[in-house]
Amino acid sequence: MSSLTGLERALERFGGSLLAQLRHKEPVELVEALRKECDxxxxxxxxxxxxxxxxxxxxxxxxxxEELERRGARVDQILTDSLLRHGQDRGYEWAGPLAVHVTRSRDVPNGRYRVASQVMQHVRADAFRL
Structure with a gap:
């Protein structure tokens, strides 16, 4: 069981009620999926x-x-910071500048989210699409 950090608590504040609607899962499920993709x-x-x-x-x-956008949440930065800390804790070296880009999709396999990763030499969170 992982303990919530400040960034994860911020994610929970911004999207807690919304993400709880996603099959009644904990908001940290998204953070854990991102860490798993990295690992x-x-x-x-x-x-x-x-x-x-x-x-x-x-x-x-x-x-x-849409709900996160309506609330003005900076989830991409919260997730980037959380993943950066995870990588530091594990001694990982990033293949380049780290960025997490959050987008909307009509076609996510689990009805909630999809996480993917790749190596990109030059990346800005607002300028890439996998």
């Missing part, structure tokens, strides 16, 4: 060097995205 795509280069993707795309169901 699942590690490349061990040496004993002291583990590289992970730096560009993450989070697609939210349309109603979830």
């Amino acid at each position: 699942d795509n590690t490349v061990v280069c040496s004993e002291n060097r583990t590289v992970v993707p730096n560009a993450y795309d989070v697609e939210l169901a349309e109603f979830a995205y």
Whole structure:
């Protein structure tokens, strides 16, 4: 069981009621999915060097995205900060500048969200699409 950090509590504040509607899951489920995507795509280069993707795309169901947008939530930055801290805790090296981009989608397989990652040399959260 993971403890909530300040950033995750902020995510819960911004989207708590909304994300709770998503099949009554904890808001931290999205943060955990992002961390899992990172962990699942590690490349061990040496004993002291583990590289992970730096560009993450989070697609939210349309109603979830619209609610977060209406509330003015900066979920992309909250998720980026949370993932950065996770990588630091694990000793990961990012393949480039880290960014998490949050978009809306009509087609998410679980009805809530989809998380994907890739390596991009130059990335800004507002300028990429996986």
